[in-house]
Amino acid sequence: MMDARATLPEKQPELWHFGHDGHDPIATKTLGFWLYMISDALIFGGIFAAYGVLDHGMNDAGGPGAAQIVHPVAAFWQTIAVLTSVLAYSLATVAMKTGNRSGVMLGIVVSILLACIFLGLEFNDFATLFAQGNTPDRSGFLSVFFLLIATHGLHMMFGVLWMLVMLVQIPRFGLNADVVTRMLNLRLFWQFQASVWVCVYIFVYLRGAS
């Protein structure tokens, strides 16, 4: 193979690539964000695993189990809030397609309001449980119950903060490549949080109540 020069009289092909205009920034950032979502999914996966381990009579330590503290009907309103919030955000991205800036803003504002309703209901739920003496330091089960839901709640708050930033950036920069990338990744993030909530609802609320 060292004698390739002698045996293969080749014409020199193009060795350099001119006009290489770099890489599609939106595609690159979206791939990166998908990868981040994988790591976030694994965080939730780890916590769900911990929930599976600690959701056992032994871990109630004499305190309440899931059946005593979850209210699937009340939490159903939270589910409605978070899913309609995703719908509102999706409508914002539809408006983005046609360049309808005020439509985008409106969608984000509605989405924020619904997320706040979700967080308010959750906060209210926590306050009730705390008032009943069901605090996270009561038992292993309550620890993981609060941690799972609070982790999701923190993600929701982060999403709201991100949307607030977008509300400032859209009027300021218009729908340029950066803003659109952030909007698309935020959609991914928001949809993901809704999916996690569906898992929480099924795994904690429906399964817990039955």
Place this chain on the structure above:
Amino acid sequence: MLVHLQGPWNPIFGRLTLDSIPYGNPIIQFAFALTVVAGIAVVVPTLYYRKVGYIFREWLTTVDHKKIGVMYIIFGLVMMFRGFFDGLMIRTQQVLADGPNSPGLLEAQHGYLPPSHFDQIYSSHGTLMILFAVTPILTGLGNIIVPLQIGARDMAFPMMNAISLFLTMAGGMLIMASLFIGDFSQAGWVGLIPLTELDFSPSAGVDYWMWAIQISSIGTTLNAINIITTIVGMRAPGMRWDRLPIFVWTTLSTNIIGLTAFPILGVALALLGADRYLGTHFYTAGLGGNLMLYTDLFWIWGHPEVYFLVLPAFGILSEVIPTFSEKPLFGYITMVAATFAIAGISWAVWLHHFFTMGAGPWVNSFFSVATMLVGIPTGVKVFNWILTMYRGRITYTTPMLWCVGAILLLLVGGLTGVMLANPAINYTVHNSVFVIAHFHCMVLLIAFTIFAAVIYWFPKVFGFKLDERSGTEFFATFVIGTILVFTAMFALGFEGETRRLDYLYDPQWKPMLIIEEVGIMFYCLSVLFFAKLFYVSIRDREKNLVGADPWGTARTLEWLTHSPVPFYNFAVTPRIHALDELTWRRDRGWDEVQPETYEPIHMPRNTMIPLIIGVFAFGFGFGMVWRIWWMAGFGLLGIIAAVIFRSFTPDHGYIISAEEVARLEGGKEPASIIKENHAPLPHVEEQVVP
């Protein structure tokens, strides 16, 4: 909700009091003096040669993947030195504290370290070596080499790359702070539960350990995202998947592991943090906690982490051996398959770290078989390397020496690993130093390949070769040290010495312990030769200047560009025609062909944001460790504010004009990364409209 703590606390300094600083301890005084001397040795020349501005403009604010890689490696080597010093102290304590008649020095009853201090030392030895030495060095190598091997200008997210670096450094700085302010964890690098709970470790030591790992592992996760995106999206034209150099493949597999495993570590530590700060009961011994939950979560990360470290090492072997055997790598496709097989199995073997915890015969059997399966792809790799060397024209340069040593260590470590994978044997030697010797062989094989890689790629980054003679001396002393320490340690394991002992009850172990101590002296010698290696090489650098391919037989793309590599990597993006592109061009006589015309190059611009985020992260960590809530809150809000601020100041880099590229390419002095050669400050007229 917050846990009520015993002892003083005030809103300004949290738990931190003057008593937290162990200024009376002579060992700490010595360590402090050593750190100060090292600090002066760095700071004074910087001030004297007026390089502060240079270091700030060209290094601390850089987004250049090569500079970030170099900083990762320097940071990792410094941490490795500290970890080595811990190892030296452990060995010396054990040889002194053997038998009931052994003398007690300083405050100790036996040896010279009291148990609490000894426990901190082995905990920090493990934490430093695995998470702050080997991990950053391999990350740094990936940073430098991967974009060059795939023909990219930079990483996919240059600024996030710098953020990863500074988060890792913030974690390392927390461990350094624990040396002088307060103490370090006494619960081992794995964080033995429930010893890490507040009831049993009330001091700030465990908090230091926990936050240092937590912060640096966020950096590692971000870096994994970055490298995967780079490999998937930034390859040069023609760099098809079947032409990807093996090192890129292994880095890809490693970072897939990193991306999926590190979040689990984050969860394991976050739950521990909730226990320690909020009084929850995830892992407590009572009130519904579950101790095995921690052990499982930790090792679900911990075992993939082992392969996270070893796979790039295999990649390095697969790059260095063909170069110095003058043959293509034997079995490229099987090598890739073996890499991903190892990565895949890595998620299904974690329980072999605690066979003795009573999971039952069926569970143990599953994990035992899964663990032994790892031996198959690893064996494929070993045979591939040996068959690459077989009938090759081998030159024993220092990188090659390290690689051959690494293969031997892999055999010793791997075969003892298969022994340990058998639960019946495992029950006998569990927690003995036999296990320690086994995994040190594995980690040292990684260290061997790291030295190979540093020597192999050094000329590419800096433009001159490292001194072969000092390199050989370094290799020889290091190998003798390894053989002496770990042969004796295997024997001691069979003689029944368990791990983490500050006092050894059996005087019969003395001869083996003395052999280990002699071995560690050889390691000390090797540190001196390592220093000599760099001193001599930098002193004689003019004599050792090299061209694009310093080894003459290198095969992959990175050797196509100049040495030292210019900050823009390739003047014009190369087109790839084959696996081993450089060999392909050399065989056809085109390896010297340079582009005749140039075009403008788009580069990312330097920024201060990553450094600021790193400082805030350190502040957050330090505040949390000492429960200084204002500092922790300020740090966290600072990070968020810095990110938001950045999103409002769009920066799309700058353009190097074609004429400028021609000037830099034509000049006698290449536009090396150690030169101050491009304007990092924003120029509005150069803004690129996306």
